[in-house]
Amino acid sequence: MDAKAGSSPQALLRAMNDNPKARPRDLAAQLGVTEADLVAARVGQGATRIDATPDALVPRLGALGPVMALTRNESAVSEKTGVYDNYKSGAHASMVLNGAIDLRIFPNAWVHGFAVEVETDNGVRRSFQVFDAAGDAVHKVILPLDADPTEWLAIRDALATGDASQSLTLQPREPVEAPKSEPEKRDILLKEWERMTDTHQFLRLTAKLRMNRLGAYRIAGAPWVRQLDPAALDTALETCSAQGVEVMVFVGNRGCIQIHTGPLNTMKKMGPWQNVLDPDFNLHLRSDHVAELWAVEKPTRRGPALSIEGFDKDGMLILQVFGSRSGETDHRPAFAEVVATLESVRAEAEKEAVA
Template structure:
C-alpha cells in the first residue's frame, strides 16, 4: 500500500483564528469538526498567539511534570472523556509503552502515537487556562494536562521554555484518520477461543489470544457465548453506574484512544445526566459519557490466577471501544463479589439485538 500524502488544513491560520473569535463558546474539538479541520490544526493556528509548539517526546515531557504540582489529566475518545486530578509522578519509560503509576493519575501511553504537542495559554473571562496538549498523526487529541489553582506557574514557564520546538509555524499537516477496525471473528475457531480463554491466567493474555486466532476484542465477544461474554442492554450502563454509586464499591474505569489509556481506581459518588451525556462529577474524578453513542455492551469474565476479572465494556456503532469498568482489584484478588453481583443483575440484550 502506498503511503498517503499528509493533509494540509482546509483553512488558512487567519481563517481559523477568525472562526475562533466567532465561536468562542464552542470547545476546540467541536469547532474543529464544524470547520472541517482537526483539533491539532486548530491549536496550531494559534502558535505565536496563545500556543507554543513543544516536543511530543514522552521522555522530554513526563520527567518535568512532577514540579507542576496538582494538575488535571484528561484523556478522551469520540464518546467518552475521563479527567483525574493529581500529580504526575512515577513515570516509567518504554519504547513501545510507557506508564504513569500513582494513586490518582494512572496512565498507559503508546509513544508512536504522540506526534505533535503544544503548550496552550487560553484567556477566558475569568482567568488564563494553561495546558499541555498532545495529538496523534491524524490531529486527534491523545492526552491533555491542565494546570489548576495552586499549580506552579514558574515551573510551567520553565517547561515551555525547555520543550519549545524549533518549528513554530501556524500550519500543521496531518495524516488521514484510520478507520476503526470492524468486529472480526472466526466462527470456525469458536471452540478453540473458548478453550484457550478458559486457560488464561492473566487478563493481558486475551489480546494475544485473539490476535493469534485472527480476531479482535468485539469479534471474540460475539462468538464466545456465556459464561465468558454476555451481551447486555445499553441502557444498563446507567443501572451499573448507579449501583456502583449506591453500594459505595470501588471500580476501575478505563477510557482511552490509540495513544493513551487513563484509569480511575476508586468509587463513583456523584452522577448527573445532561441530555445525551451521563456524567460523574466527583472532586478528583470526572467522566463524561455520550450514552447515545453506545451500540453494544458486554459483560465479560476473564480467568486469572487471583480469581475472575469481570468487566462491563461498551462499544460504539463502528465497533470502537468506549470504556471498560472492572471491580477494583486488591493485592490478593481480581474479583469483588459485590461487583460481580451488580454485573450478574444487568439485563441481557434482547435476542433481536444479539442476532
C-alpha cells in the same frame, strides 16, 4: 493533508475569536479541520510547539504539582486530578502509575505537542496538549488557574522545538477496525480463554486466532461473555454509585488509556451525557453512542476479572468498567452482584413476541 481549503490559520484564528465559548473539538468538527489544526493556528499567539515524546514531557510534569489529566475518545472523556509521579518508560508502552494518575501510554501516537495559553474570564488557562498523526487529541495536562506558572513555563521553554509554523501536515485518520471473528475457531478460543492467567493475555490470544476483542466476544458466549442491553451501562454506573461499589474505569484512544480507581460519588445525567462529577474525577459519557455492551469474565491468577465493556456502532471500544482490584484479588463480589442484575439483550424472536 494540510488544513482544508478556506481554513487558513488566519481563518481558524477568526473562528476561535468569534466562538470563545465553543469546545475546541466541536468547533474543529464544524470547520472541517482537526483539533490539532486549531491549536497550531495559535502558534506564536498563545501556543508553542513542544517535543511530544513521552520520555521528554511526562517525567517533567511532576514538578507542576496537582494538575488535571484528560484523556478522551469520541464518546467518553476522563478527567483525573493528581500528580504525575512514578513514570515508567517503555519502547512500545510507558505508564504513569500512582494513587491518582494512572496512564498507559503508547509513544508512537504522541506526534504533535503544544504548550497552550488561553485567556479566560478567570485568568490564563495553561495546558500541555498532545495529538496523534491525524490531529486527534491523545492526552492533555491542564494546570489549575490559580497555580504558580513558573514550572509550567520552564517545561514549555525546555521542550520548545522552535518551529513557528501555524499549520500541520497530518496523516489520514486510521479507520476503526471492524469486529473480526473466526467462528470455526470458537472451540480453540474457549479452550485458550480458560487457560488465561492474566487479562493482558487476551489480546495476544485473539491476535493469534486472527480475531479482535469485539469479534471474539460475539462468538464466545457462556460462561465468559453475556451481551447486555446498552441501557444497562447507565444502570451499572448508577447502581455502583448508589451502593458505594468501587470500580476501575478505563477510557482510552490510540495513544493513551486513562484509569480511574475508586467510587463514583456524584452522578448526573444531562441529556445524552452520563456524568460523574467528583472533586478528583470527572467522567463524561455519551450513553447514546453505546451500540453494544458486554459483560466479560477473564480468568487470572488472582481470581476472575469481570468487566462491562461498551462499543460504538463502528466497533470502537468506548470504555471498560471493572470492579476495583485489591492487592490480592481481581474479583470484587459487590461488583459481580451489580453485573448479575443487568438486563441481557433479548433475542429477536422474544423482542417480536413482546411487540
